[in-house]
Amino acid sequence: MALFWKHGLATIASIAMVGALVAGCGTNSTSPAKNAPSGNNSSSDTGTASTSGSKPIEGGSITLDSTQAVPDLDPAVAYDTTSGEVDAQIYQSLVTYDKNTYTIIPELASSYTVSPNGLTYTFKIRKGVTFSNGDPLTAQDFVFQLERILDKNMTPKPSPGNSFFEIIKGATAYYNGTAKTISGVSTPDKYTLVLTLSKPEKFFLQVLAMQFLSAVDPAYVKKVGNAAFDTTSAMGTGPFELKTNNQNEVVLVKNPHYWQKDKWGQTLPYLNQITININDNDQVDALHWEQGQTAFMSPWLIGGDGIPPSQYVTMMNTPKYKQLIQKQPANSIFYIGLNTAKTINGKPNPLSNVLVRRAMEYGFDDSQFVKINNGAVLPLNEPLPSTMEGYVKNLNSNAKYSLNVAKAKQLLAKAGYSKGLTVDLWDENTTVAREEDQAFQAMMKNIGITVNIHDVTWKDFLSKAMSGTAQVCQSGWVQDFPDASDFLNTLFNSNQAPTNNLTNYDNPQVDKWLNEAQNNTNQAQRDQLYGKVINQVMADAVWIPTVQMIDYYSVQPWVHGFYTSPVLFDPMASVWVDPGH
Template sequence: MTASWKKGLGTVASIGMIGALLAGCGTNGTTGNASTGGNASATSGKPVVGGSITLDMSQAVPDLDPAIAFDTTSAEVDYAVYEQLVTYDKGTYNIVGDLAQSWDVSPDGKTYTFHLRKGVKFSNGDPLKASDFVFELERLLDKNLQPKPSPGSQFFMDITGAQAYYNGQAKTISGVSTPDDYTLVIHLDKPEQFFLKILAMPFLSAVDPTYVKQVGNAAMDTTNAMGTGPFELQTNNQNQVVLVKNPHYWKKDSNGTQLPYLDKVTINVNNNGQLAAMHWEQGQTAFMSPWLEGGDGIPSSQYPTIMNSPKYKNLVMKQDMNAVFYYGLNTAPTIDGKANPLSNVNVRKAIEYGFDDSQIVKLNNGAVKGLNQPLPDSMEGYVKNLAPSAQYSYNVAKAKQLLAKAGYANGFTMDLWNENTEGAQKQDQAFQAMMKQIGITVNLHEVTWKDFLSKSMSGTAQAFGSGWNQDYPDASDFLNTLFNSNQIPQNNMDNYSNPQVDQWLNQAEYSTNQQQRDQLYGKVINQVMSDAVWVPLYQNVGYYCVQPWVHGFYTSPVMYDPFATIWVDPGH
């Protein structure tokens, strides 16, 4: 499968390239289609304190600083070291308190008052204060932050005074206050149904101002870290990350035992997927996951071996991921000064009817799920029954009829841009062959990830292969970001502009009525698919290979690997 997807303001290539990341919440209290295999996550007996685990990770950590980290590799480590005001209950979409023991929301949905836990300390022993979050928010909104500004500032601009602070017109953020050391008040200009989901992202983590000022921002992003999380950083370099137990961690399990159970986690950087799979098969590593290995979590070369092996398949846990992949069709009238046939909706519909999505699922060894719209079926707002005009089936004759209607009875030539990975090349070649059947010649341009981003995000790629992984699990993060005309061309790379769609998106963005939001987003999805802006490819499924001697492991639709609750059998 292709390993890249676009998120937020930036892009993530598997778990390496810098890009946007998760967060989230929702209203479900289940893990959707998550399932466990065998005793992979069994927690039989009382947890054992102590021990260590070793893991492989395909890329080195780009950013340790939670204000800057915006990629999956960094988040895997940051969530073990830092904590936020709120987080998610085990394996669910339900928001629960983390460093905030409780919170109140004003009737108009604009003011949040957080009551912090008392007695929480950073791993160096410094006490947590409400002002620490203000300090971090000021770092987030400092457009001159060195060595680079936060890519997460966009998520906090609805806080009163945030824009003025960001623009350098104010020395403080007027919408944030701390009545005492354990109370944090945040006031918004507009109500946001998803604001708590944003707070569960790594950006507004608790950081120790004294420590940050002591070591400097550059060290915070590369070699030093100081959080309130279950682990503290011992080592971070291009070859290895080492985490050790935070002796001051505040959280205990239901038996009163202080977490985490493990003393140490060693993560070796290894970009050889086949070797990483061999290490796990030989018992050298504790588990493989999408956050460590990228893609679907199992290196593609070893997927058939592991999933068809009686020895290994019962050690695999599966979790639907809120990530979608697609071919984008540029709707601009002209591209590079030339008329663009894809600006004709009948041409785009012809491409939809000429596409056989079952072939793409087969190319991915059946490891992915089919997709017929811009939202994964695990996301609230997913439309179970699309309007007839928004549905397409594989129909070569219908595709040819639509091309003739559009004035292209003899076909035409189009350009498709994608990254130069083995998975992308296989999919592009299959698409190329499908289009040939209906009379369209597809020229493939498979380039480096950097060059692909430069081309597609400039809005000049006629067609392109891309994907989207949630910043936070809310339909707005997909639909408003990818189809609102105000996102052209950086995120809305299709140059899609529909005033009615914009109106629905803008209304839903700040509505506090979830039913109304779902209805509006349903209209958006039906219209976008009726306009044939995307050819949906598939939605991602995450596979977690967990050793039988590893306990306390669970999957989540929104969170990363649960280092705090993992324990191992004695001897391991």
């Protein structure tokens, strides 16, 4: 199984290792209602397997294992799962999501309003909030962070999140250095922040819920410098503050100045300390959990689907372990991309013929990929997770495929390849990826296509795929934010080729639909447009969708207050421990 990436960056890991990402999810053991992003996607077991109705016990600590060290502590540049897991405990944004739902709620903003034309967002900043060093939070702190995000010359490295905020009036001019201020940003008073967009954007609040525009303390950042702020000297308003961050461990301790309380009047978080040990041997990580040494395993810590593949079958077939596992289909997908370019490296590309691509669709058997992944994934038939708003329940007849070797051979013959053809497949060199590639190779052989496999390092794969010269490649995508545009516009708009649109897909009608949906504020109309896009993309056989991930969370019975979310990282602030309960 290939890795995911985001806008040219490594993101979530394959099922066997963790990479880097910035959103994604998992909640319950029952599939949530589809096409309901504003509803509660929970079922009766969500957040209850490890949650007690009694008053939480304050104090104590937990130990966790992570397969990777934290690459970035600075929320302006952090764009990976490992960093996101830790940064989510230290920093907060203007808005966030309500526990295990897609519902946006205020966080560091006490309230917000949106103008009738959808252009002006006014946030009232929560009074009395301080950073963990005691410095007060003000509206200007968000202006400072936004300027950092839009500083393309920021050292030691600029923010990869700048494109998410280009919609703000004057952001592009500031980024390009032609303006010294961002015209669409103002602070009428100490606790009011106004953001004005150049055009409406339905998902702008979801963008603000990402970690990039978290509140940071300007005085502190200037004091320690960007390099230290990204590695050893974090300072936020979140429930925990950083004590230690190195290649061996991360230690978080309770923020004594944290502002949020529970319904009993107790100040969060409950835990005094969280120690995350860095151990890249996921089998050892699983053993530690089974022995009760660690509090829980999750995709954000262990990578992949949250359970090491070597232990998946054992854990799912051992009653005492299985009852402690929570799961949910994730907003992340894998696919085999079929390059539509007329030529590749100066040579004619047979995949430019839609009949060849459709033949490959009919030659694919998704059940083999599900089997390779021990049943820990779901089959996928379109380029959008089944958990997302805009998912098409019933595809058009010309957009649906199932294994049909005879039809595949007929299509190849019609395309002029009755004697077969040869293609090159590029993928990363992990164990699971190789197994999947070999299975795909055998499937294609059955219909008369020879697949040459090129399994290379992740770095080399990215270089090849993002150059637009990979004839066939296996990859994946996980949400930045829960909106169909993050999948469809990013991966199929011709203006995204080849960096994100790896297949060089160029359909003017699809571009028109995507561009119209991008700034349409009517969700029903957006869904209709995205439905057209999905059906057309599948009719054009641009991708062979393979599987949708399921996230698994293994939580000790003595851990309480743990819940899973389709969009949030692990809720450390609400976790409390009671070995006797």
